[in-house]
Amino acid sequence: MTGRGLLCTCALAAVFPALPSCGAGTPVARGFGSRQVLPIRDPTFHFTQNGSSAIDYSTGQDGVDGGDGGVSNWTLDLASGQVQPQTPPDGGARIGCSCGLIQDEDAGTGTYTFTFTDPQTGQPASVDGVSAIVQCPCVAGATATVLRPDATGGLGIFSIDPTTLVATELVPATLGTAAWANGAATETAALASSGVLLMDFSVTPIDGHFTYERTMTDGSTIMFAGPFPSGPASELALFGVPPATTARTVSVSYPAQRPSPGVLAWEVPDVASQGSSLVIWDDGHQQLIPCPSTTGPITEVGLASADGTRILFGPTTLWDESQAGVPGGRLVLVSLASETCTVLVSSDTTEAGFSADGSKMFWLTDQTLWVAAGDGSGARPVGGNVAFPRFVEGTELEFNLGQDLVWVDATDSSNAVHPVAEHAFGAFYDLDPANKYGEGPWLVARYAFNTENDTGTLGVIDRDAPTKTKLISPEVAQYMMRTGGLVDGGTPVLQIVYLVRGRNPSPQDGVWVATINRADLP
Numbered sequence: 400m401t402g403r404g405l406l407c408t409c410a411l412a413a414v415f416p417a418l419p420s421c422g423a424g425t426p427v428a429r430g431f432g433s434r435q436v437l438p439i440r441d442p443t444f445h446f447t448q449n450g451s452s453a454i455d456y457s458t459g460q461d462g463v464d465g466g467d468g469g470v471s472n473w474t475l476d477l478a479s480g481q482v483q484p485q486t487p488p489d490g491g492a493r494i495g496c497s498c499g500l501i502q503d504e505d506a507g508t509g510t511y512t513f514t515f516t517d518p519q520t521g522q523p524a525s526v527d528g529v530s531a532i533v534q535c536p537c538v539a540g541a542t543a544t545v546l547r548p549d550a551t552g553g554l555g556i557f558s559i560d561p562t563t564l565v566a567t568e569l570v571p572a573t574l575g576t577a578a579w580a581n582g583a584a585t586e587t588a589a590l591a592s593s594g595v596l597l598m599d600f601s602v603t604p605i606d607g608h609f610t611y612e613r614t615m616t617d618g619s620t621i622m623f624a625g626p627f628p629s630g631p632a633s634e635l636a637l638f639g640v641p642p643a644t645t646a647r648t649v650s651v652s653y654p655a656q657r658p659s660p661g662v663l664a665w666e667v668p669d670v671a672s673q674g675s676s677l678v679i680w681d682d683g684h685q686q687l688i689p690c691p692s693t694t695g696p697i698t699e700v701g702l703a704s705a706d707g708t709r710i711l712f713g714p715t716t717l718w719d720e721s722q723a724g725v726p727g728g729r730l731v732l733v734s735l736a737s738e739t740c741t742v743l744v745s746s747d748t749t750e751a752g753f754s755a756d757g758s759k760m761f762w763l764t765d766q767t768l769w770v771a772a773g774d775g776s777g778a779r780p781v782g783g784n785v786a787f788p789r790f791v792e793g794t795e796l797e798f799n800l801g802q803d804l805v806w807v808d809a810t811d812s813s814n815a816v817h818p819v820a821e822h823a824f825g826a827f828y829d830l831d832p833a834n835k836y837g838e839g840p841w842l843v844a845r846y847a848f849n850t851e852n853d854t855g856t857l858g859v860i861d862r863d864a865p866t867k868t869k870l871i872s873p874e875v876a877q878y879m880m881r882t883g884g885l886v887d888g889g890t891p892v893l894q895i896v897y898l899v900r901g902r903n904p905s906p907q908d909g910v911w912v913a914t915i916n917r918a919d920l921p
Contacts, residue, residue, distance in 0.1 A: 429872045431913035436480045440908040449881045454896055477912055498535035526559055531599035536561045553594030578632040582687035591616040605682050606661045637687055638678050644668040651701035660707040666697050681735050690740035704753040708735050716749045720787055730762050732775045743775050754790045759809040761788050770809040781814050819862045820846035828880050841920050852902050871913050876900040
């Protein structure tokens with residue numbers, strides 16, 4: 400059952416009436432103290448980055464305006480309106496950290512001279528006898544991590560102090576006390592190795608130690624974690640890597656300002672099934688959680704719940720739903736607490752996520768929205784023709800239904816639809832004055848999309864009472880949010896930087912800035 404047709408689009412014309420066009424040059428009302436900072440009408444204009452007192456933008460594209468036939472980058476000071484081209488100091492590259500390997504004079508050693516540049520002084524330094532670079536010391540006080548032969552001649556993992564040039568062995572080439580980790584598919588062969596595999600990208604720092612591949616004396620390759628300062632074994636064997644294959648690291652994203660609980664994941668080829676298996680290492684509990692092998696699309700990324708105890712694994716669109724054309728894939732739920740891996744959907748899932756309290760989750764499969772409990776149980780369809788779903792406050796799930804922005808409560812089995820904005824498009828930003836502009840009932844959005852010039856009305860909307868919508872500006876083509884260093888009584892003051900492009904050329908075309916104070920949103 401797909402659940403298509405369970406929802407219907409709601410008419411919002413009475414809530415969002417048509418606004419006059421500014422294309423003819425007639426001044427129109429704009430909200431929140433809007434002021435123009437740069438008159439410009441360039442179809443290739445694109446916001447690129449926020450700064451503390453300025454924003455960056457680009458103009459031009461390959462083969463179109465841009466001076467040399469490419470893209471030009473600019474910085475706009477929002478206070479003065481001054482525009483400067485982005486050029487590195489002295490016309491050259493900015494001084495920063497850099498690492499490299501240069502062949503040693505004795506090429507027969509198979510090692511190189513490791514060179515790096517101090518990120519503070521720009522001064523170079525070098526150390527001989529290095530086989531591969533794992534980490535470059537790009538932060539003041541940090542050490543480099545490299546692979547190099549130790550006294551036994553085998554490869555170990557070393558740190559190098561960029562100030563003293565002292566190399567310290569972190570993981571010896573010779574395997575010490577070792578055992579198979581809890582949850583691993585143990586093998587009968589003895590765990591013996593005389594060197595770390597020469598694969599710098601397979602070495603991952605985690606909570607004071609590493610995961611890494613070792614070449615075993617029987618010719619096989621095994622992924623390890625260690626060394627551990629205490630316990631029955633200094634190194635734990637996690638899983639075997641089939642010959643002529645690579646274990647691909649799967650990145651996991653965690654909610655903002657929440658530390659990683661020390662979890663790594665890999666997609667490991669399964670030669671027998673010609674598919675792959677997802678393997679999760681819970682480093683904090685020293686527990687391996689294997690998932691069933693599959694012949695479907697590989698798992699790209701992971702998305703953790705707020706408390707970090709559950710992780711959804713799926714395609715890259717779990718991180719960035721705007722990636723048009725990215726195919727869907729299977730959706731897997733891993734519970735660290737119960738040490739289980741459950742396939743929720745076998746294919747075609749493009750988006751998924753947890754509510755802030757972890758009590759609910761959603762996923763989108765073939766434009767059909769589903770909700771379930773935070774552990775994946777009780778899944779039910781909400782409706783079809785859905786795009787860009789996301790939890791916004793509590794269990795309120797906001798999404799595009801056809802051309803409109805609406806929300807439903809994930810705990811409401813009747814799927815009652817609450818309208819937010821008609822013909823909404825582009826990015827939406829949540830504002831909550833009671834929570835210093837975090838998640839809340841207010842949001843900044845564009846609506847009333849105009850297909851003639853690809854613009855819409857930009858406003859601040861109360862999703863619980865859309866009739867309280869506050870106008871920022873009509874005919875907005877692009878916009879961005881910024882809070883850099885702006886304070887009002889200890890609370891961030893938001894600036895909305897937006898591009899007006901009328902249907903016809905006008906002096907009002909260009910970059911404008913609106914300022915939202917906490918008192919503006921009761």
